[in-house]
Amino acid sequence: MINPEMHLIENIHKAKGIPSRNGYGHGLVKLGEKNKDIVALCCDLTDSTRVGWFREKFPERFIEVGVAEQNMISIAAGMSSEGKIPFVSSYAVFSPGRNWDQIRVSVCYSQENVKIQGAHAGISVGPDGATHQALEDIAITRCIPNLIVLVPCDAVEGEKATIKAGELKGPVYLRFGREKVPTITTEKTPFEIGKAEVYRKGKDVTIVACGIMVFEALVAAEELNKEGIEATVINNHTIKPIDRETLVMAAKETKAVVTAEEHQIQGGMGSAVAEVLSEEFPVPIKFVGIQNRFGESGEPEELLEKFGCTSKNIIKAVKEVLENKK
Amino acid sequence: MEKITDLKELKLKANEIRKDIIEMLTEAKSGHSAGSIGMADIFTVLYFNTMKYNSKKPEWNERDRLILSHGHVVPVRYAAMSKAGFFPKEELKTLRKLGTRLQGHPHNLALPGIENTAGPLGQGISFAAGVALTAKMNKKDFKVFCLMGDGEINEGQPWEAFMFAAKNKLDNLIVLIDRNFIQIDGNTEQVMPLDPLNKKFESFNFHVIELNGNNIQELLDGFEKAKTLKDKPVCIIANTVPGKDISFMEGKAEWHGKAPNLEEKEKALIELNKLEEKIKGE
Structure with missing residues (x-):
């Protein structure tokens, strides 16, 4: 929730x-x-x-x-x-x-x-x-x-x-x-550099997102909830210095992670998360983001869909990572 | 700082700086010889006559700023700084060695008195423009000296900075181009022609002064004149001989990025010692 x-x-x-x-x-x-x-x-x-x-x-x-x-x-x-x-x-x-x-x-x-x-x-x-x-x-x-x-x-x-x-x-x-x-956050929403925030708590999977993908992650978590999958959603706004503690704690609790960003998978926020978890608490991970290619002209919504940066892509990745968790 | 006005004394200082550069580069076994040696007279005049600073208080806010943009000639700066009392001469031997404050290319945080980090060419002039603009904003009257290599201005960034300096009428900025006509791949006019360099700077709205950068008197006069010019930044095109006063190094592009071995060191020191006697006898 x-x-x-x-x-x-x-x-x-x-x-x-x-x-x-x-x-x-x-x-x-x-x-x-x-x-x-x-x-x-x-x-x-x-x-x-x-x-x-x-x-x-x-x-x-x-x-x-x-x-x-x-x-x-x-x-x-x-x-x-x-x-x-x-x-x-x-x-x-x-x-x-x-x-x-x-x-x-x-x-x-x-x-x-x-x-x-x-x-x-x-x-x-x-x-x-x-x-x-x-x-x-x-x-x-x-x-x-x-x-x-x-x-x-x-x-x-x-x-x-x-x-x-x-x-x-x-x-x-x-x-x-x-x-x-x-605009999903308010004046009262906590923000501290270096501190990832848990926007939603669940036991089955953790979705770590940044930028516009935080909203998409919350939407995905709502949809997953309808299917009985409870997701933690983390707003990982500080890519560096990354909040190791929050990430490791969430990985320990859910034992599966999906990262989501509007950026190349190679070297992005998801890679930063994987660097932490692979060392401290390895769990199955799936990466949502741009798959090693350049963009093109189009309307923003069309592009986000074509290049795989929507709540649907997150839901698909969650289901895949849950398979790997078994 | 001590302000030296006697020409003979300044010439002797420059000669000592050249010897120190030879010693430190030989000890380091790598580094940039020709440009460093060629700029010894320029650094002598800046540190012992032209600039105001306090080597015991390197952060003194009213000091003139010396921004070295082509960081690879930093051995000449270290040699001049140690002579000026920033640190003991002994430390010159640590150049380029593990744990040293005398990094192979200068680092602002490594050694007090180093204003800026430099290595990748073309950044120092923009940095200097930022310092000069801030001085104007803060109504400070210190001068900003920016030293650049001629090969360095193959880069595009300096020309962005020159436009910015002219736009903002940074007459507190004095850029000096070490016009020694060599870069790693050979003569500058073959690698990427720069002439007519004076016309380029004039058309970029700079005051331009051309002088012999190995002539102490011309340097003293040139810097004093540059300080008085108004409304536009100043460019001093200082024609220098790379490796000056060391016969086997003079004018040789191959000495751009190489250090002397022990034999070459002895040869160079013999020549510089002879020159010292000659200057004393003048």
Whole structure:
């Protein structure tokens, strides 16, 4: 059953659709009000990344870099070395997509206090097609030492993640999508970096999800419940540092795990979960996500269905993993 | 810091720095000789005349910032820093060895006085632009010196940074290009032609100063002039001879990424000692 301590909205099917990146925009403005060292940099994508809301309020602390993602990261590192807290915004395919070396050396190895927003991540970007659908960003960020990797599930959590990222010292990558997603969490829903949250408790299987797949996992759990299968649902918003304790505890309780993410299976959140469980408490696992291929143009819902990122795919994976559990 | 104005004294410092580089690279058995040796005069002028800093308080907020963008020539910086009192000379022997603060390529967290991490080319200039912009925002009047290799600007990122610096009128940023015409695969003009480099910088809205980067007087004058220029960032194109003052190294691309062996070390030191006597006799 839904964990009441999580204070999710009462009926997830009536959730209001808001893009998670809106949470970034609101969070950044709130941070800017509290701390004058917060600065924002952007690569010619100010409105769609929602950093435009910060620009409106604090034009003197907004830096337009033009279409130059590598430059943006190293400039931010320089500003951090002088005490600023730079938030750098672009689409995930470009940042961290084309400035990985700068993120690795100028920011992470140097431990500069830079926060990186990757917007428009995932297959649900839609009609822009494969070039603009970041499906590898979790894999290429989570392997870099010192970098925290966060994937908020909705706009409310996106705002909390942005604020928490700004309050801690050190590099953070924040992943957001383009489309409206059901806003299932509330102000009261707990959010702590490094702490996965159990949104639903069940005894048969654990579904570990992040981003838009958290909603899909909750829908899948409801459907499974009708068939007598009780699923635990974990919102694993912090890919790094991963919450080993919560994952191992859930694996021990349910002895079967399905992971779900809008990202390549190779190297993604599911891989991170498997790294933990294979060492500490091996159980059968199935991975829901993009199967080693590039996206294409289409409507977001069409793409999510074609590329296997829906509650139906989770239900199928649960049934398969339960077979393996026997 | 001690500010040295006597030309002979500065020349002797540069000569000592060259000797230290030879010693440390031989001990390390790897590293970048030619570029480091070629920049000894530039580092001498920066650390012993041009820059304001306090080697006992490397974090002093009013210091001039020295951003090294082509990190592979860091031996010359370590040699100059140790002479300037940042750390004991003995430590130069630890270059590139396990546990050292003197990493093969500079790391900001390893050694106080190192402003930035560098290695992958082209990042330091963007970093420097970020520092210079922040200085403007914070109304600080220190200068930001960014040293770059000429081969380094084959990369695209520096040109992004140059545009950004000009857009923001970062006249507190002084970029120096070590124009030594060599890179790993050979002559820069064969690998990827850069000339006319002065015109490129002019068209990118920089003040441009060209000088002989192995001539101490020209360097002193060039940096002083650069400090006074307004409204645009400054580019100093410093023509240098890679491996300067060591006959078998001068102008040789093969010495870009190689360290001297024991025999070569002795040969180089004999030449540098002779030069020292000559400078003293001037």
